[in-house]
Amino acid sequence: MAKRFSYLIIILSVLFLTIIIFLIKESQFNTTTVKDITITSCSFFTLVLAILLYDRFDYRKVVFQKKLDIVLKLLVDLKSFTFYGKYVNANYDYNIGFEIDRNSLKKQLNSNHLDKIISFNDNYHNRLYEKISPYFTNPFLPKEIQKGLQFLYMRNNHSINHIQDAEVIRLFFSDELPFNLDTLWYIESSNTITLKSYIQNYISCLDIIENWINDHSNIKADLNI
Known part of the structure:
Protein backbone atom coordinates (compact mmCIF):
# COMPACT_ATOMS: atom_id res chain seq x y z
CA MET A 1 0.00 0.00 0.00
CA ALA A 2 2.77 2.44 0.96
CA LYS A 3 4.61 1.63 -2.26
CA ARG A 4 1.53 2.42 -4.36
CA PHE A 5 1.19 5.82 -2.70
CA SER A 6 4.90 6.50 -3.28
CA TYR A 7 4.55 5.67 -6.97
CA LEU A 8 1.46 7.87 -7.24
CA ILE A 9 3.25 10.83 -5.66
CA ILE A 10 6.23 10.36 -7.99
CA ILE A 11 3.94 10.31 -11.04
CA LEU A 12 2.12 13.43 -9.84
CA SER A 13 5.45 15.17 -9.20
CA VAL A 14 6.63 14.44 -12.73
CA LEU A 15 3.32 15.69 -14.10
CA PHE A 16 3.56 18.83 -11.97
CA LEU A 17 7.08 19.62 -13.18
CA THR A 18 6.02 19.00 -16.78
CA ILE A 19 3.16 21.49 -16.46
CA ILE A 20 5.41 24.10 -14.83
CA ILE A 21 8.05 23.72 -17.54
CA PHE A 22 5.36 23.98 -20.22
CA LEU A 23 3.91 27.16 -18.68
CA ILE A 24 7.31 28.79 -18.48
CA LYS A 25 8.31 27.73 -21.97
CA GLU A 26 5.06 28.83 -23.64
CA SER A 27 4.78 32.21 -21.93
CA GLN A 28 6.68 35.40 -21.37
CA PHE A 29 6.64 34.69 -17.64
CA ASN A 30 4.27 37.56 -17.00
CA THR A 31 1.79 38.10 -14.18
CA THR A 32 -0.67 35.63 -15.67
CA THR A 33 2.01 32.95 -15.86
CA VAL A 34 3.01 33.50 -12.25
CA LYS A 35 -0.65 33.23 -11.25
CA ASP A 36 -1.06 29.98 -13.21
CA ILE A 37 2.06 28.51 -11.63
CA THR A 38 0.88 29.53 -8.17
CA ILE A 39 -2.55 27.95 -8.68
CA THR A 40 -0.99 24.78 -10.12
CA SER A 41 1.48 24.54 -7.23
CA CYS A 42 -1.22 25.01 -4.61
CA SER A 43 -3.40 22.40 -6.28
CA PHE A 44 -0.52 19.96 -6.46
CA PHE A 45 0.52 20.31 -2.82
CA THR A 46 -3.10 20.16 -1.69
CA LEU A 47 -3.51 16.89 -3.60
CA VAL A 48 -0.30 15.43 -2.14
CA LEU A 49 -1.38 16.43 1.36
CA ALA A 50 -4.78 14.82 0.83
CA ILE A 51 -3.12 11.60 -0.34
CA LEU A 52 -0.78 11.54 2.65
CA LEU A 53 -3.62 12.18 5.09
CA TYR A 54 -5.74 9.52 3.43
CA ASP A 55 -2.88 7.06 3.80
CA ARG A 56 -2.36 8.07 7.39
CA PHE A 57 -5.94 7.54 8.46
CA ASP A 58 -6.74 4.73 6.04
CA TYR A 59 -8.31 1.77 7.83
CA ARG A 60 -6.06 -0.55 5.81
CA LYS A 61 -3.10 0.72 7.79
CA VAL A 62 -4.84 -0.25 11.00
CA VAL A 63 -5.62 -3.72 9.64
CA PHE A 64 -2.06 -4.16 8.38
CA GLN A 65 -0.61 -3.18 11.75
CA LYS A 66 -2.79 -5.78 13.46
CA LYS A 67 -1.64 -8.36 10.92
CA LEU A 68 1.99 -7.45 11.48
CA ASP A 69 1.58 -7.61 15.26
CA ILE A 70 0.07 -11.10 15.15
CA VAL A 71 2.70 -12.37 12.67
CA LEU A 72 5.57 -11.12 14.84
CA LYS A 73 3.97 -12.58 17.96
CA LEU A 74 3.60 -15.92 16.20
CA LEU A 75 7.25 -15.83 15.17
CA VAL A 76 8.34 -15.20 18.77
CA ASP A 77 6.11 -18.04 20.01
CA LEU A 78 7.44 -20.46 17.40
CA LYS A 79 11.04 -19.66 18.24
CA SER A 80 10.40 -20.04 21.96
CA PHE A 81 10.19 -23.82 21.51
CA THR A 82 13.18 -26.09 21.93
CA ILE A 100 13.58 -23.43 16.12
CA ASP A 101 16.23 -21.71 14.08
CA ARG A 102 16.36 -22.05 10.31
CA ASN A 103 20.07 -22.81 10.05
CA SER A 104 19.97 -25.26 12.96
CA LEU A 105 16.97 -27.05 11.49
CA ASN A 112 19.86 -40.04 11.20
CA HIS A 113 16.32 -41.39 11.53
CA LEU A 114 14.74 -38.76 9.28
CA ASP A 115 12.43 -41.45 7.93
CA LYS A 116 11.01 -42.25 11.38
CA ILE A 117 7.41 -41.33 12.16
CA ILE A 118 7.11 -38.62 14.80
CA SER A 119 5.20 -39.42 17.98
CA PHE A 120 4.33 -37.21 20.93
CA ASN A 121 2.85 -37.39 24.40
CA ASP A 122 -0.04 -35.41 25.88
CA ASN A 123 2.24 -32.72 27.25
CA TYR A 124 3.87 -32.00 23.89
CA HIS A 125 0.56 -32.02 22.06
CA ASN A 126 -1.33 -29.89 24.60
CA TYR A 135 -3.66 -18.12 15.80
CA PHE A 136 -5.97 -20.29 13.70
CA THR A 137 -9.00 -18.40 14.99
CA ASN A 138 -7.38 -14.96 14.77
CA PRO A 139 -8.93 -13.05 11.83
CA PHE A 140 -5.77 -11.01 11.29
CA LEU A 141 -3.41 -13.93 10.66
CA PRO A 142 -2.58 -13.97 6.92
CA LYS A 143 -4.03 -17.02 5.19
CA GLU A 144 -0.73 -18.18 3.70
CA ILE A 145 0.85 -18.24 7.17
CA GLN A 146 -2.14 -20.06 8.64
CA LYS A 147 -1.78 -22.67 5.92
CA GLY A 148 1.92 -23.03 6.74
CA LEU A 149 1.04 -23.74 10.39
CA GLN A 150 -1.28 -26.65 9.60
CA PHE A 151 1.41 -29.25 10.25
CA LEU A 152 1.45 -28.31 13.96
CA TYR A 153 -2.32 -28.58 14.31
CA MET A 154 -2.52 -32.34 14.90
CA ARG A 155 -5.93 -33.26 16.27
CA ASN A 156 -6.76 -36.83 15.16
CA ASN A 157 -4.21 -38.99 16.93
CA HIS A 158 -3.76 -42.67 17.72
CA SER A 159 -1.71 -44.60 20.24
CA ILE A 160 1.59 -46.08 19.01
CA ASN A 161 1.18 -49.33 20.96
CA HIS A 162 0.99 -51.25 17.69
CA ILE A 163 4.21 -49.72 16.27
CA GLN A 164 7.75 -50.87 16.98
CA ASP A 165 9.96 -48.44 18.93
CA ALA A 166 12.54 -48.43 16.15
CA GLU A 167 9.96 -47.06 13.69
CA VAL A 168 9.19 -43.86 15.59
CA ILE A 169 10.96 -40.90 17.13
CA ARG A 170 9.39 -39.37 20.23
CA LEU A 171 9.14 -35.58 20.45
CA PHE A 172 9.20 -33.83 23.82
CA PHE A 173 10.20 -30.54 25.45
CA SER A 174 13.44 -29.99 27.35
CA ASP A 175 11.69 -29.48 30.70
CA GLU A 176 10.37 -33.06 30.52
CA LEU A 177 13.81 -34.44 31.33
CA PRO A 178 14.38 -36.89 32.94
CA PHE A 179 12.39 -38.69 30.32
CA ASN A 180 9.56 -41.15 30.98
CA LEU A 181 8.95 -43.71 28.23
CA ASP A 182 5.97 -45.17 30.06
CA THR A 183 3.67 -42.24 29.29
CA LEU A 184 1.12 -42.70 26.52
CA TRP A 185 2.47 -41.81 23.08
CA TYR A 186 0.56 -40.90 19.94
CA ILE A 187 1.01 -40.49 16.23
CA GLU A 188 -1.01 -38.35 13.85
CA SER A 189 -3.81 -40.41 12.32
CA SER A 190 -2.45 -40.24 8.76
CA ASN A 191 0.69 -41.97 10.04
CA THR A 192 2.78 -40.14 7.42
CA ILE A 193 4.51 -37.31 9.31
CA THR A 194 8.17 -38.24 9.43
CA LEU A 195 10.91 -36.36 11.25
CA LYS A 196 12.17 -35.08 7.89
CA SER A 197 8.80 -33.65 6.83
CA TYR A 198 8.29 -32.16 10.30
CA ILE A 199 11.61 -30.29 10.10
CA GLN A 200 10.95 -29.22 6.50
CA ASN A 201 7.53 -27.88 7.48
CA TYR A 202 9.08 -25.83 10.28
CA ILE A 203 11.62 -24.34 7.86
CA SER A 204 8.89 -23.65 5.30
CA CYS A 205 6.75 -21.92 7.93
CA LEU A 206 9.65 -19.64 8.93
CA ASP A 207 10.27 -18.85 5.24
CA ILE A 208 6.60 -17.98 4.68
CA ILE A 209 6.61 -15.62 7.67
CA GLU A 210 9.80 -13.88 6.57
CA ASN A 211 8.58 -13.55 2.97
CA TRP A 212 5.28 -12.07 4.12
CA ILE A 213 7.07 -9.47 6.25
CA ASN A 214 9.44 -8.57 3.40
CA ASP A 215 6.61 -8.37 0.86
CA HIS A 216 4.79 -5.85 3.05
CA SER A 217 7.77 -3.71 3.98
CA ASN A 218 9.72 -0.99 2.19
CA ILE A 219 12.98 -2.46 3.48
CA LYS A 220 14.16 -6.03 3.82
CA ALA A 221 13.60 -7.33 7.34
CA ASP A 222 16.82 -8.55 8.94
CA LEU A 223 15.24 -11.03 11.33
CA ASN A 224 16.86 -13.65 13.52
CA ILE A 225 15.04 -16.56 11.92
Whole structure:
Protein backbone atom coordinates (compact mmCIF):
# COMPACT_ATOMS: atom_id res chain seq x y z
CA MET A 1 0.00 0.00 0.00
CA ALA A 2 2.77 2.44 0.96
CA LYS A 3 4.61 1.63 -2.26
CA ARG A 4 1.53 2.42 -4.36
CA PHE A 5 1.19 5.82 -2.70
CA SER A 6 4.90 6.50 -3.28
CA TYR A 7 4.55 5.67 -6.97
CA LEU A 8 1.46 7.87 -7.24
CA ILE A 9 3.25 10.83 -5.66
CA ILE A 10 6.23 10.36 -7.99
CA ILE A 11 3.94 10.31 -11.04
CA LEU A 12 2.12 13.43 -9.84
CA SER A 13 5.45 15.17 -9.20
CA VAL A 14 6.63 14.44 -12.73
CA LEU A 15 3.32 15.69 -14.10
CA PHE A 16 3.56 18.83 -11.97
CA LEU A 17 7.08 19.62 -13.18
CA THR A 18 6.02 19.00 -16.78
CA ILE A 19 3.16 21.49 -16.46
CA ILE A 20 5.41 24.10 -14.83
CA ILE A 21 8.05 23.72 -17.54
CA PHE A 22 5.36 23.98 -20.22
CA LEU A 23 3.91 27.16 -18.68
CA ILE A 24 7.31 28.79 -18.48
CA LYS A 25 8.31 27.73 -21.97
CA GLU A 26 5.06 28.83 -23.64
CA SER A 27 4.78 32.21 -21.93
CA GLN A 28 6.68 35.40 -21.37
CA PHE A 29 6.64 34.69 -17.64
CA ASN A 30 4.27 37.56 -17.00
CA THR A 31 1.79 38.10 -14.18
CA THR A 32 -0.67 35.63 -15.67
CA THR A 33 2.01 32.95 -15.86
CA VAL A 34 3.01 33.50 -12.25
CA LYS A 35 -0.65 33.23 -11.25
CA ASP A 36 -1.06 29.98 -13.21
CA ILE A 37 2.06 28.51 -11.63
CA THR A 38 0.88 29.53 -8.17
CA ILE A 39 -2.55 27.95 -8.68
CA THR A 40 -0.99 24.78 -10.12
CA SER A 41 1.48 24.54 -7.23
CA CYS A 42 -1.22 25.01 -4.61
CA SER A 43 -3.40 22.40 -6.28
CA PHE A 44 -0.52 19.96 -6.46
CA PHE A 45 0.52 20.31 -2.82
CA THR A 46 -3.10 20.16 -1.69
CA LEU A 47 -3.51 16.89 -3.60
CA VAL A 48 -0.30 15.43 -2.14
CA LEU A 49 -1.38 16.43 1.36
CA ALA A 50 -4.78 14.82 0.83
CA ILE A 51 -3.12 11.60 -0.34
CA LEU A 52 -0.78 11.54 2.65
CA LEU A 53 -3.62 12.18 5.09
CA TYR A 54 -5.74 9.52 3.43
CA ASP A 55 -2.88 7.06 3.80
CA ARG A 56 -2.36 8.07 7.39
CA PHE A 57 -5.94 7.54 8.46
CA ASP A 58 -6.74 4.73 6.04
CA TYR A 59 -8.31 1.77 7.83
CA ARG A 60 -6.06 -0.55 5.81
CA LYS A 61 -3.10 0.72 7.79
CA VAL A 62 -4.84 -0.25 11.00
CA VAL A 63 -5.62 -3.72 9.64
CA PHE A 64 -2.06 -4.16 8.38
CA GLN A 65 -0.61 -3.18 11.75
CA LYS A 66 -2.79 -5.78 13.46
CA LYS A 67 -1.64 -8.36 10.92
CA LEU A 68 1.99 -7.45 11.48
CA ASP A 69 1.58 -7.61 15.26
CA ILE A 70 0.07 -11.10 15.15
CA VAL A 71 2.70 -12.37 12.67
CA LEU A 72 5.57 -11.12 14.84
CA LYS A 73 3.97 -12.58 17.96
CA LEU A 74 3.60 -15.92 16.20
CA LEU A 75 7.25 -15.83 15.17
CA VAL A 76 8.34 -15.20 18.77
CA ASP A 77 6.11 -18.04 20.01
CA LEU A 78 7.44 -20.46 17.40
CA LYS A 79 11.04 -19.66 18.24
CA SER A 80 10.40 -20.04 21.96
CA PHE A 81 10.19 -23.82 21.51
CA THR A 82 13.18 -26.09 21.93
CA PHE A 83 12.13 -29.67 21.48
CA TYR A 84 13.91 -33.00 21.52
CA GLY A 85 13.52 -36.23 19.65
CA LYS A 86 14.21 -39.51 21.44
CA TYR A 87 15.09 -42.58 19.43
CA VAL A 88 14.80 -45.99 21.09
CA ASN A 89 15.62 -49.48 19.86
CA ALA A 90 16.58 -52.78 21.44
CA ASN A 91 20.24 -51.82 21.84
CA TYR A 92 20.36 -48.13 22.74
CA ASP A 93 18.51 -44.83 22.92
CA TYR A 94 19.54 -41.19 22.61
CA ASN A 95 18.14 -37.66 22.34
CA ILE A 96 18.38 -35.16 19.47
CA GLY A 97 17.90 -31.46 20.26
CA PHE A 98 16.02 -29.13 17.90
CA GLU A 99 16.14 -25.34 18.18
CA ILE A 100 13.58 -23.43 16.12
CA ASP A 101 16.23 -21.71 14.08
CA ARG A 102 16.36 -22.05 10.31
CA ASN A 103 20.07 -22.81 10.05
CA SER A 104 19.97 -25.26 12.96
CA LEU A 105 16.97 -27.05 11.49
CA LYS A 106 18.63 -27.31 8.08
CA LYS A 107 21.64 -28.95 9.70
CA GLN A 108 19.30 -31.48 11.30
CA LEU A 109 18.23 -32.57 7.82
CA ASN A 110 21.53 -34.46 7.79
CA SER A 111 20.56 -36.36 10.95
CA ASN A 112 19.86 -40.04 11.20
CA HIS A 113 16.32 -41.39 11.53
CA LEU A 114 14.74 -38.76 9.28
CA ASP A 115 12.43 -41.45 7.93
CA LYS A 116 11.01 -42.25 11.38
CA ILE A 117 7.41 -41.33 12.16
CA ILE A 118 7.11 -38.62 14.80
CA SER A 119 5.20 -39.42 17.98
CA PHE A 120 4.33 -37.21 20.93
CA ASN A 121 2.85 -37.39 24.40
CA ASP A 122 -0.04 -35.41 25.88
CA ASN A 123 2.24 -32.72 27.25
CA TYR A 124 3.87 -32.00 23.89
CA HIS A 125 0.56 -32.02 22.06
CA ASN A 126 -1.33 -29.89 24.60
CA ARG A 127 1.37 -27.25 24.90
CA LEU A 128 1.64 -26.91 21.14
CA TYR A 129 -2.13 -26.78 20.84
CA GLU A 130 -2.40 -24.06 23.49
CA LYS A 131 0.24 -21.98 21.72
CA ILE A 132 -0.91 -22.45 18.14
CA SER A 133 -4.70 -22.80 18.23
CA PRO A 134 -5.41 -19.10 19.04
CA TYR A 135 -3.66 -18.12 15.80
CA PHE A 136 -5.97 -20.29 13.70
CA THR A 137 -9.00 -18.40 14.99
CA ASN A 138 -7.38 -14.96 14.77
CA PRO A 139 -8.93 -13.05 11.83
CA PHE A 140 -5.77 -11.01 11.29
CA LEU A 141 -3.41 -13.93 10.66
CA PRO A 142 -2.58 -13.97 6.92
CA LYS A 143 -4.03 -17.02 5.19
CA GLU A 144 -0.73 -18.18 3.70
CA ILE A 145 0.85 -18.24 7.17
CA GLN A 146 -2.14 -20.06 8.64
CA LYS A 147 -1.78 -22.67 5.92
CA GLY A 148 1.92 -23.03 6.74
CA LEU A 149 1.04 -23.74 10.39
CA GLN A 150 -1.28 -26.65 9.60
CA PHE A 151 1.41 -29.25 10.25
CA LEU A 152 1.45 -28.31 13.96
CA TYR A 153 -2.32 -28.58 14.31
CA MET A 154 -2.52 -32.34 14.90
CA ARG A 155 -5.93 -33.26 16.27
CA ASN A 156 -6.76 -36.83 15.16
CA ASN A 157 -4.21 -38.99 16.93
CA HIS A 158 -3.76 -42.67 17.72
CA SER A 159 -1.71 -44.60 20.24
CA ILE A 160 1.59 -46.08 19.01
CA ASN A 161 1.18 -49.33 20.96
CA HIS A 162 0.99 -51.25 17.69
CA ILE A 163 4.21 -49.72 16.27
CA GLN A 164 7.75 -50.87 16.98
CA ASP A 165 9.96 -48.44 18.93
CA ALA A 166 12.54 -48.43 16.15
CA GLU A 167 9.96 -47.06 13.69
CA VAL A 168 9.19 -43.86 15.59
CA ILE A 169 10.96 -40.90 17.13
CA ARG A 170 9.39 -39.37 20.23
CA LEU A 171 9.14 -35.58 20.45
CA PHE A 172 9.20 -33.83 23.82
CA PHE A 173 10.20 -30.54 25.45
CA SER A 174 13.44 -29.99 27.35
CA ASP A 175 11.69 -29.48 30.70
CA GLU A 176 10.37 -33.06 30.52
CA LEU A 177 13.81 -34.44 31.33
CA PRO A 178 14.38 -36.89 32.94
CA PHE A 179 12.39 -38.69 30.32
CA ASN A 180 9.56 -41.15 30.98
CA LEU A 181 8.95 -43.71 28.23
CA ASP A 182 5.97 -45.17 30.06
CA THR A 183 3.67 -42.24 29.29
CA LEU A 184 1.12 -42.70 26.52
CA TRP A 185 2.47 -41.81 23.08
CA TYR A 186 0.56 -40.90 19.94
CA ILE A 187 1.01 -40.49 16.23
CA GLU A 188 -1.01 -38.35 13.85
CA SER A 189 -3.81 -40.41 12.32
CA SER A 190 -2.45 -40.24 8.76
CA ASN A 191 0.69 -41.97 10.04
CA THR A 192 2.78 -40.14 7.42
CA ILE A 193 4.51 -37.31 9.31
CA THR A 194 8.17 -38.24 9.43
CA LEU A 195 10.91 -36.36 11.25
CA LYS A 196 12.17 -35.08 7.89
CA SER A 197 8.80 -33.65 6.83
CA TYR A 198 8.29 -32.16 10.30
CA ILE A 199 11.61 -30.29 10.10
CA GLN A 200 10.95 -29.22 6.50
CA ASN A 201 7.53 -27.88 7.48
CA TYR A 202 9.08 -25.83 10.28
CA ILE A 203 11.62 -24.34 7.86
CA SER A 204 8.89 -23.65 5.30
CA CYS A 205 6.75 -21.92 7.93
CA LEU A 206 9.65 -19.64 8.93
CA ASP A 207 10.27 -18.85 5.24
CA ILE A 208 6.60 -17.98 4.68
CA ILE A 209 6.61 -15.62 7.67
CA GLU A 210 9.80 -13.88 6.57
CA ASN A 211 8.58 -13.55 2.97
CA TRP A 212 5.28 -12.07 4.12
CA ILE A 213 7.07 -9.47 6.25
CA ASN A 214 9.44 -8.57 3.40
CA ASP A 215 6.61 -8.37 0.86
CA HIS A 216 4.79 -5.85 3.05
CA SER A 217 7.77 -3.71 3.98
CA ASN A 218 9.72 -0.99 2.19
CA ILE A 219 12.98 -2.46 3.48
CA LYS A 220 14.16 -6.03 3.82
CA ALA A 221 13.60 -7.33 7.34
CA ASP A 222 16.82 -8.55 8.94
CA LEU A 223 15.24 -11.03 11.33
CA ASN A 224 16.86 -13.65 13.52
CA ILE A 225 15.04 -16.56 11.92
